[in-house]
Amino acid sequence: MANATLPYSKPASGDVPDTTLADSGRRVFEIEREGLAAVAARIDGHFAAACRAMLACAGRVVCMGMGKSGHVARKIAATLASTGTPAFYVHPGEAGHGDLGMITDRDVVLALSYSGESDEILTLLPVLKRQGNLLIAMTGRPQSTMAREADLHLDVSVPAEACPLALAPTASTTASLAMGDALAVALLEARGFTSDDFARSHPAGALGRRLLLHIADVMHAGDDIPRVGADATLGDALLEMSRKRLGMTAVVDDDGRLLGLYTDGDLRRSLADPATDVRDTRIDRLMTRTPITIDADALAAEAAQLMETHKINALLVIDGERRVVGALNIHDLLRARVV
Template sequence: MNQEKTANLFDFQKVALETLRIEENALQILARQIDGRFSRACEIILRCKGRLVITGMGKSGHIGRKMAATFASTGTPSFFMHPGEAGHGDLGMLVEGDVLIAISNSGKSDEIMMLMPLIKHLGVPLITISGDDRGPMPQNADVALTLGDIQEACPLGLAPTSSTTATLALGDALAVALLDARGFTSDDFARSHPAGALGKRLLLHVKHLMHTGEDLPKVAPNTPMNKVLYEISDKRLGLTTIVDEQERLLGIFTDGDLRRLIDKQQGFDVNLLVQDVMIQNPWTISQEARAVEALERMNERKINQFVVVDETNKVIGVISMHDLIQAGVN
């Protein structure tokens, strides 16, 4: 029987569903392991003055790397330390004040056990994650977290599958519990993800993108239209603000207003004063508003710019839809 024909007869979906059933059952078993040990582990990490260091060999190490990344992005300073490299100098990463999470399903990783004397010497609290608490690692731990008697989804019972899924879920549970206990907010999350879309949505404010100073178009109300047009053209924002002597906002005049004025009057007198044709009470926004809010409000009102004013209605900036899009706000 050729390979293609064999593949056609094989029920891939059945195996997939059975794999997911076994891993789902593993998570249910893990849930029954959550007890006072979990709380003690969280308390140790919360009291940590240094970093949360995570170590593990092989597949446990891959899970440990992901756990460290999750902790670091949710308010718990953390990094991964490879146990093999630690035995050749990298153990210097671990210092007094840190907390160590060591992962080994068997609870007896040789590479980690070799580090145990120095871990004890440093007085670093040790939290272990293993299948049960009978191995030498959990026996030496301050807190031994266990996964329970779970079945690997691998039909040979050899490849780490359900055990790594459960370990990852336990790491997520720790990270989320700590996040909640710290009062970690979406703003805090954004500060550790400044380059991402979420960071831009939460960290960028109008004041970071608005045009100010010499780039800010402003004219007095008695300015003739020829000079108004020059100001709009020179500042290249598609409008100018009209301000009083204290630079408080009186109105705006946009290039769209210009086109409508020309259509209405079949041309216009360049000596016309802007106060006679300006738009009064235009939409404004605070410099403290989030950039994403500015974009949403522009879309709602079908406008392309906001005048930015302070609490006294003094003009301090202009922000355009182009500025927001260029900054990656969406």
């Protein structure tokens, strides 16, 4: 029996030239760039009104959408929540089976559907209207049912999808995502949201550590600070450095004020000088008199930046009267996961 001939066979991956694949990728970026430009040109009073509605909201912004629009709505809710606008996502299908009870009459509803005809969302509209929720619809069809029924409409229509079959949401979901980001940033700026505010909602992540952790949280203080007097010998300084294990020692006056710094690097340079005697050479002859220092209230991330900029591995911490109140090195920042 002869083998049947298939009417269509997919090309093997090796049959597609690299240039063809690269051209496809570039075409997607171009189409989506044009889509974003089209949506940006339509940001006007409707956008401002949506922002004002969210700013005035006494409850939370409830984001919803089905399918790909649902994925975008989830991301918008997460971005809003992390930038100062309380928000969460509700699945429209589940809302019709009890989760609608999560939405109070104080909430603003942001509903996404590119067609504007999502059955699951349309089913909820009468209940939301009866409850008194302000509805912001984000669609690609200003004449759609959702757009007409909403209190405010944000038009995210794009000239074309990047998918050559015009089936998979591509440019349209990118436009909706960008509109959500635009809302979040506009609200962030209107609220005067700061980096400290952002860190408080991200305490467990790297961003939170970089924004919340201060020098005082990671530095060595009290008896753990390596320090010697100006009349100490190089040998005295080396003993102190060995005891405190920070690769340096502060040189201070009788009141604890900083006079200079001596480090492992200085030691290597000192030993290269045949005139240096470990037992007799005073440390104030060898120390760096104007070392890089930092304040205890500064962020630990600032210490990391200083070390990187000046190519150093340790810092002394001083107060307003130049008294040495702490010391830290790069290993302290590594343990704190700041770098």
